[in-house]
Amino acid sequence: MPQLALYTFGVLRSPLADATPLTREFYETGAAVYREIGRHPGYLAHAEPAAGDQGELFGADWGAWGDFAVPAWYDKGRTAETTALAATLSLWTGLRPAFDALYTGLHRAALNRRHDWFERTGHPNHVFWWVSGDVTPTWQDGVSRLEYLRDHGPAPHAFTFQRAFTPDGTPIVVSRRRGPGPAR
Template structure:
């Protein structure tokens, strides 16, 4: 049975290592959100770096999820000191479960704060696509699908929760 891949991407207002209160709030809330989502019905797995260090995205070992990648429009830093982005890649059983996890509970509360943490952009912030059972999507898959969505709109190849 196919599984649903979900890639999210946002550009943060400040680097991940910024010690400012808003950055700490983002991380504190994010840890609670990840714990909750990991227990949500329909959740299968998410990409996690082997080391798990904050800001260590481009250099991290992501295992089967592949080398970390970002959309072409990301123009901020790529070092631990300058990286200013948040990205997730996860697998779900179906769109309803993923949507419920994103738009209810702790993640919904975090979404209400997104304008505090993220830059506004004209680009989509998430993309969904189907993958065969047993296939692990890669970061490059997510970027490719998000860029396709941005350039061509929703299609069976790359769609959103709404379309």
């Protein structure tokens, strides 16, 4: 059965190691969001470093999720002291559960604050694609799909909620009121 992969990427206004209240708030909010999303119906898994190293993105062992990777447009630091990014890689049962989890509750509240924490880069900040049930997407898969989305726009290979596709490549619309349906 196909599963939905989601890669998110954002450039932070300050490094993760920054001791400012705003960075602490980002971490605290993120931890609470992950706890809530992890209990959401339709959530399957997300990439976590094997040793649980917070801030050690590039050097961490991510297991089956592969080596940590970022889009070509990221031009800030890559050490624990200088890294200024937030990225996630997760698996979902489908578009509706992902939509419901990301646009409600604590994550919705965090989205409302995103400009406090993230730079406006002009690049896409998330991408979806379908994988077979026995595949674990890698960080490099997410980066490749996000860069494809930026360069070519939404397609069955790489898409967004606004322009989504079924596993067989049929365009669909994800509505706030009803689930996914045919594109018009």
